[in-house]
Amino acid sequence: MKQENTILENKNFRPLDLKKKMRPGESVIQSLLFISGVLSVFITVAIVYELGKEALLFFNNPDVTLAKFFGTTRWQPGIGLFGIWPLVTSTLITSAIAIFVSLPLGLAASLFLSEYASPKARSALKPILEILAGIPTVVYGYFALLFMTPLLQKIFGEGVQVYNMASAGIVMGIMILPLISSMSEDALSAVPRVLREGAYAMGATKFETSLQVVLPAALSGIGAALIIGISRAVGETMIVAIAAGAGPNFTFDPFKAAETMTGHIARISGGDLSYNTIDYTSLFAVALMLFLVTLVLNLISQTIINRFRQRYE
């Protein structure tokens, strides 16, 4: 037969050459990736350094002691009150409320989207959630002040102050809801189909399968969503600045006004502030504290997740 298959015939079209070769493209890409990696690490280090340097100026002030910083509960550096706790507790309370709202709702939404919704319903619902994520936080802030607070006052009565942590926290929860639900949905959808089939084949209902097989298997991804959600809540500024209150207040009552760390930094640095005053350097101490709180919360959630996650290959 004349018609030969050339791909089978010409298998020696390229000569054998095993010498080392220059691959310029490879090395360019490699160095670019390396530089980006180093740069992002460098920027982080530089920020922490700058923060630490200015905060050190604050702690070097003879009036400031760590005992006062961590041991007292009133914060007004201008008149010599250096207790950081009122800012920390309000940050923790608003964030806890936000997570308390967004985690169950976000998980329920993501379970519905990934396990129950038809493909049609899913493609209709996801964009709506994403719109929620696109709303500027200043809008959320006024939503808290002008809608949520009156609502809380109607429900819980006169005890609810005009500025209060509950309202800010709830609205912050609504703000991070799309983040939690969409990241959790990704994690749930990534659970292999064969695991679900294995559960169904055992006579499990849809609810048992979703809650007891799929959800635990997706826990590490959901944990990542939770960590990012916490970080967003702790670092969120606009909503708390508008709705939570202007002035440090050491209280555990969510219906009272209390300024968070971020809200405090925003308000003080918004006024005129002269360089090297105690008010100025104190802001860096607050920022450093904010950084530490975020770090500690991340570490705690990471440990909890590692403890409960279920590994599948």
Place this chain on the structure above:
Amino acid sequence: MQNTQIPEYAIETKNLFVFYGSFAAVSEVNLKIEKQKVTAIIGPSGCGKSTLLRAFNRMNDFVPSSYVTGEVLMRGQNIYGSNIDPVEVRRNIGMVFQKPNPFPKSIYENIAWGARINGFKGNMDELVEQSLRGAALWEEVKDLLKKNAYELSGGQQQRLCIARTIAIQPDIILMDEPASALDPISTLRIEELMQELKKNYTIIIVTHNMQQAARVSDYTAMMMLEKDGSRSGTVIEFSETKKIFTNPKDKRTEDYVTGRFG
């Protein structure tokens, strides 16, 4: 309508078609599967073996476009009847998959979970031990019960999947190429296990391995694409395994089992 006489078959299909959308992947299957025997389903790739097997425990319900016509009778009841709960069907018809798919839980929990959701109220430790013994895995894992199931080898994982299936005590166990991802020794153990299990269970196994079908099964269903070019699979011959391998009626079966076909 309740059948008064006790039906002698584990599963009986009547004019069963399985569709994906408008495509009939399996057409016109009439089978009578004997109780407490091993029935093998063989045939070339893509002829609808898995599709047919998954029709027996309503697994195809999870493929949105899939539907079934005809009947699949289990103890006289059509499992596709309008008043049938598919969850109850699957509680009575267990399934072992091609790739081992234990739950990402401890070995113990893998077995206990299924029993618990099926309302098991007895001594769980005992059930776990008995199921693992039944799947010839107990000796290897009795000291590792708290370990994650994914730390086991593939063959052990597959036996764990068999163990969790027998823990819920179904009437029938479906197996879709249960040994195709395993080494020869693990395969042998699973085959031995099937001989053991058929004393109490009806087993239906899909396999690509002719020797395996000949070794383990009592009956064999030979599937093939229809000759009309519709890409639709059907059972072209069904009888005792001995007959299929030594004295097949259909020329295509003979070609296939002697290796002269795809």
